[in-house]
Amino acid sequence: MINAQDIKNGTCIRMDGRLYFCVEFLHVKPGKGNTFMRTKLKDVVDGRVLERRFNIGEKLEDVRVERRPFQYLYTDGDDDIFMNNETFEQMPIKTVLKITYTEPGLKGDTATNTLKPATVETGAEVRVPLFINEGELIEVDTRDGSYIGRVKA
Template sequence: MIKSQDIKKGVCIRMDGKLYFCIDFLHVKPGKGNTIMRTTLKDVVSGRVLEKRFNIGESLEDVRVERRPYQYLYQEGEDFLFMNQETFDQVPIARDLITGVEYMKEGDVVTVVSDASTETILYAEMPIKVVLKIDYTEPGLRGDTATNTLKDATLETGAKIRVPLFIETGELVEVDTRDGSYQNRVKA
């Protein structure tokens, strides 16, 4: 159990049978009345964000979470098989629990967040930026660097993104896994 004033970013609490991560908090001391904690919580399962107020001193059930590196091995049906980097145990994780799954390739290391008390996997997240090879894109024209015009490109994972006109097939690009946006070209 933790007190409401101990809530910080990244703390996981159990409320109404659901798990929530704190993504923002603020101590509020109104002119009169008691001090409150205004928090922004994100549901671990659905991803829904909600605003919640707690009185100072209110007891909350905290959940101890562990973050461990897992290496992606291969896909088996709808599940993706990962290997724990410390114990070498292999664990299947469902597609909907992995953020940025369309940019994941074999051998990538992801962070798996699990409930330490029950060993239940809450979710897996890709690194924010990954380097991938362009499998196919329309040929670009030399000197097309002055405009912000974008064209479609297919990555080695099969995902489709928008890239600038000067990007060619076979080049390496950095991609943001949160929204699939092109970041920059990477020299090999």
């Protein structure tokens, strides 16, 4: 967690379940009233930019981001294959991860579209359906960290 006054260009935060990069910020101290931060945030997934005001002292969830050079190689069906330029490892946009912690699942609860938080082996939190249990393998979209489906081992 970081304070709103610590946000700078390039800072990545999680807000409303989405990831945003700060592309512009301004520390505003009006003559009357409280000091606040005026920011422009760019959505990591779809690139939309939104303006948002944060009060000084407001807590924001910061996200650690690692940047690595990747090169597009080819398309295989619905998957785009990329190569890490440093390790030459190839990867599609989906990855399989093991759930390390989640609340116990409810058997047969597949009729509703309700999601619960689950922690995966990388430490990231993913929203999964109620029937998913600890120790299961799931497929996750690496672009936005969303649940795609269960993987049979």
